[in-house]
Amino acid sequence: MSETILDLQDVTLRFGGLVAVDGVSMDVRQGEIRALIGPNGAGKSTIFNLVTGVYRPNQGTIRFGERSLNGVPPHRLAGLGIARTFQNIRLFSSLSLMENVLIGAHSRGRSGLAGAVFRLPPFRQEEENLSLQAWEALAFMGLDQKAGELAKNLPYGEQRRLEIARALVSQPRLLLLDEPAAGMNPQEKSALMETIRRIRDTGITVFLIEHDMRVVMGISDRVAVLNYGKKIADGLPAEVREDAGVIEAYLGTGGKRERRRTRPVVALPQVALEGGAGHAGN
Amino acid sequence: MAQFLQQMVNGLALGSIYALIALGYTMVYGIIALINFAYGEIYMFGAFTGLFLVLTWKANLYLAIFGAMAFTTVLGLVVERVAYRPLRRSRNAGRLSALISAIGASIFLSTLMVLLHGPATTGFPTLFQNRNFVLGGASISLYQILIIGVSALLMVGLDLFVRYTKTGRAMRALSQDADAAALMGVNTDLMIAITFAIGSALAGAAGVLAGIYFNAVQPYMGLMAGLKAFAAAVLGGIGSIPGAVVGGLLIGLAEIMGVAAKLSDWKDAFAFAILILVLLVKPSGLLGRSIIKKV
Structure with a gap:
């Protein structure tokens, strides 16, 4: 197994009362394509912003190789060998x-x-x-x-x-891609996947956030899943795809919620009280 | 016609001085969206530095201009460091704090000069014999040639710097997206300091030129010149470098034409009438880009 290039240990970031990133630990290994996925607002871009020094973690450490990134200002990162792209394109x-x-x-x-x-x-x-x-x-x-x-x-x-x-x-050692496939058509996505592989083949480690499952599952060596700021799964694409927690995070607990919401409406008459079901207390 | 040409020449000379100061306003605004109201006082310090060098060290014209630019560069860096950078770092300080700090820096500098020199107006010693050349009915003095020439030289130099150097490129990138530029390895604090330094050097040169031209240097000369240069920057489109030059020249011309039309009592009002008009009709200015707020 190749060495760890980026290592997050128990990283937490709070915005006032909101915990945006909650005790996340994950690593990126030299030479791999590593993906971070999760529903909207799960804290994925926040992780990138923590790595690049835009935010400082309230807790935990972020290491790049041997070096701690805590407190390194953004303009020093390019020199250290980290480059990134942005979710909403930020060209000059x-x-x-x-x-x-x-x-x-x-x-x-x-x-x-x-x-x-x-x-x-x-x-x-x-x-x-x-x-x-x-x-x-x-x-x-x-x-x-x-x-x-x-x-x-x-x-x-x-x-x-x-x-x-x-x-x-900037000839980075680590390239962070924030939703590179967003807004692309299928042909462009295929070309992008090819490009990301070519970048990896030049020796650059790739760490990407992506929504498109075909892209993520097609190119990633390992996938971590974030939900409400917490890491809920981490592993090979095939493992993550089968993970019950991940499926629930993506598809929601919709079935159960649906029932909870509709039951009282149906059961509002006294019947519910007589039935003595668990929800009767509502 | 000759009369008109004559006023054009006079207006261009005056406008060049406004344009040099306006460049500082526009560059700083372009990069950090802050109005550095202290540029007028930096211009005044430039005039006094030139005067000091000529009186005590018998400096010639070029030494006076270079010396003043060197001193105001340092002064601009100090002002940025003391009055603006701490506010940029503080999370609690809003844009209004920076603006008030700018006004405070401006009052501090003019008061400091009153303490150092006294409030009196001092004439500028004659550095070279002024002469008049007649060109197509209008006469142009050596002083005017000097002002227009030095200003043009500095503006061309600035344009080349911003367009073709690595630092200039980084400054343009910073003005478009500061966070992204920082992540590309651009040291934003350093670039902001360089911007202040350049604007201050230009204002310092303008101060010496104005001192020679009007043969008068006094501690409050920066207030009106600074405000008119600000009006010029807004007229041209604040944030735009060519805009500051065009705006400065137009304000200078308007003022001179007003005086020629026997409205000299209203001399100082023209710049501000134009400022109000621009803000009402076309707030983005002549060459400015309209600002679209990203959601």
Whole structure:
């Protein structure tokens, strides 16, 4: 079994009285495609925001390799080797595709401000290297033909791909994808699954949140399930799919609830009292 | 016609000064949606630094401008550090707190100068002999050429910086989505500090130019200039760099044309009449993007 790259231990986050993430422990192993699923509002994106330092946990530890991520500010993460995409696309809409990707490479630049202002040779060399890498990232995602266009002029599916290109150019060890398939059509989803496998094959560990079960079950090595901030299952896709708790979280306890709600209506007359059923006290 | 051309020249010179200060307002607003009302006072400190360098060290024109820009850069960084950054960090401080802090910084700086120098107006020593050139019926003075030339140079430099350097690119990214930019590795605090530094350097240069042009430097000169530059930034579309330049030039022209139309008693009112009009008719300004609130 390969080593753990990301490790969450007993992580809890409260917003006032609401417990958004409740004692979650999970790990991501080097080289795998790891998925986190769960109903809306289960706390999945919050987990990403905790890992990337947007929120700080009230309790628990998050480790990346040997390093604790507690208290590391967001702008240091890219340098450590963590990159992410967003659930609601957050491109720099008035910048070109090329510029968007170059911002993704920002943490990799070494030259300071003086080098940039006076265009010293080391700066020029570095800019050329970064431009080359930006081209490669765009080409990897099939967007190199449109490098000069503004991000806002791209169709939706390509904006999602551009977000991935922007994350890849920082050459991360761990890539966090927040609902990468959202809003894609079936063809785009198939292409995306292929792309995620190709990213994994380059040696980057992938940790994704996704709603689309076909995508999750098709590519993930292991799947964790979150419901109301708690982890309710974790394992191979096939195991998770069969888990009774997961099925209940997704389909709800609808059957039982339905009955509870309808019974009193039906049983309102005295019959209910006479029947002496468990719900009579209602 | 010659008269009109003449007023155009005068308006461009005055407008260049407003434009330089307006650039600071617009850049800071573009990045953190805050109005740094202290830019007017930073401009005043620039004028005094230039004056000081010329009087005590017999500095020439270029040294005076560079020295003033260097000093106001530091001053801008200090203001950002002391008056704004702690509020940005605090969860309890809203946008209004930052605005009030900005006004406080502005009052503090002008009062400080009264303490250091006294409230009197000081003339600027002659650095070079002014001359007039006649161009198509209008005369343009060497001072005006200096102001328009230095301003144009700084604006072109700023444009190149923002467009073609890594830092400029990071600043543009930050102005569109600060959180996403931070996650790409952009150090937002550093970028905000650089923005304040650049705006302050431009205001410092404007201060020296204005001191030479009007031959008058006094501790409250920043108030009116700062407010007019703010009006210019709003007219051009706050957040837009070309907008600040266009707005500054238009405010300068409007003021000079008003004076030419024998309304000099109303000289200071034109900028604010325009400000009110813009806010009523087109709040996004001439070149600004309309702000759509994301839900």
